[in-house]
Amino acid sequence: MIAFPNIKINLGLSITEKRPDGYHNLETVFYPVALEDALEIRTSPDTDRKFTLYQHGMEIAGKPEDNLVVKAYLLMDKEFHLPPVEIHLYKHIPSGAGLGGGSSDAAFMLKLLNNHYQLGVSEEQLEVYAATLGADCAFFIKNRPTFAEGIGNIFSPVDLSLSGYQIMIIKPDVFVSTREAFANIRPHHPEYPVKEVIRRPVAEWKDTLINDFEASVFPQHPIIGDIKKELYHHGAIYASMSGSGSSVFGLFTPDTLLPEIDWGTDTFCFTGTLK
Ligand SMILES: C[C@@](CO)(OP(=O)(O)O)[C@H](O)COP(=O)(O)OP(=O)(O)OC[C@H]1O[C@@H](n2ccc(N)nc2=O)[C@H](O)[C@@H]1O
Numbered sequence: 412m413i414a415f416p417n418i419k420i421n422l423g424l425s426i427t428e429k430r431p432d433g434y435h436n437l438e439t440v441f442y443p444v445a446l447e448d449a450l451e452i453r454t455s456p457d458t459d460r461k462f463t464l465y466q467h468g469m470e471i472a473g474k475p476e477d478n479l480v481v482k483a484y485l486l487m488d489k490e491f492h493l494p495p496v497e498i499h500l501y502k503h504i505p506s507g508a509g510l511g512g513g514s515s516d517a518a519f520m521l522k523l524l525n526n527h528y529q530l531g532v533s534e535e536q537l538e539v540y541a542a543t544l545g546a547d548c549a550f551f552i553k554n555r556p557t558f559a560e561g562i563g564n565i566f567s568p569v570d571l572s573l574s575g576y577q578i579m580i581i582k583p584d585v586f587v588s589t590r591e592a593f594a595n596i597r598p599h600h601p602e603y604p605v606k607e608v609i610r611r612p613v614a615e616w617k618d619t620l621i622n623d624f625e626a627s628v629f630p631q632h633p634i635i636g637d638i639k640k641e642l643y644h645h646g647a648i649y650a651s652m653s654g655s656g657s658s659v660f661g662l663f664t665p666d667t668l669l670p671e672i673d674w675g676t677d678t679f680c681f682t683g684t685l686k
Pocket residue numbers: 421424433434435436437439508509510511514544545546547548561562563589590593653654655656
């Protein structure tokens with residue numbers, strides 16, 4: 412059985428408080444975008460080992476046990492004593508991009524196992540499992556536009572459709588550590604709450620829908636801020652870094668002819684249309 416884990420982008424991201432447990436409370440809107448990995452599971456004839464991970468496409472550092480798809484499998488195996496599996500993961504989503512690629516793979520693994528082995532787990536319970544694998548992982552279970560608060564794990568649906576808008580996602584060859592990005596932030600409540608701004612027309616988002624990580628990340632990695640400027644220069648109606656970076660996305664109205672920009676060979680570039 413095969414699935415196609417997609418990414419999310421953050422529309423606004425306010426870091427509002429540091430918590431006693433070291434994590435931060437935040438407010439953001441997650442919006443799904445069809446930049447996808449491919450993830451396949453098959454029951455393995457090899458009963459000597461619980462899982463075998465075959466990786467293709469972009470490389471991810473670390474041992475198979477560190478891969479979030481394996482962690483998701485082991486979590487479900489502990490609960491349901493699953494048969495051994497072969498896992499085929501084709502990585503197309505860049506890592507360390509603020510696009511939630513690893514979290515999405517993990518969430519889709521939970522859904523695949525639930526469907527393939529007919530475990531009958533509800534979406535709500537899958538969200539509970541997913542939340543133990545990463546702060547934004549549970550979003551990918553329902554995978555629809557969502558307002559997130561708490562540490563990014565308390566959800567409510569938002570009535571927002573960007574259907575037909577075009578998107579360009581650019582990720583330079585720069586690594587931003589999520590943990591460090593948080594460490595450089597001074598939490599505060601936003602002047603314009605994310606939930607309110609996204610009810611306004613997209614053309615009004617430019618100066619009001621803010622990703623707080625930009626202020627801490629752009630000075631350290633000016634290339635990321637330059638990409639955002641370039642997207643506006645080429646006609647984006649809204650542009651922002653996603654999550655803690657290092658990718659930047661630009662939204663273009665449905666009728667815009669997308670610009671052809673030479674970002675250089677080390678830069679990842681995706682263009683698509685939002686659903
Ligand atoms: C902040 C967001 C916004 O989308 O950043 P991106 O990952 O998308 O860039 C996500 O919620 C991130 O989710 P995720 O990447 O799953 O975070 P985790 O692995 O759970 O946490 C990585 C580290 O970030 C810090 N962390 C994470 C989430 C949070 N609300 N407060 C924190 O302080 C902690 O130091 C933690 O050890």
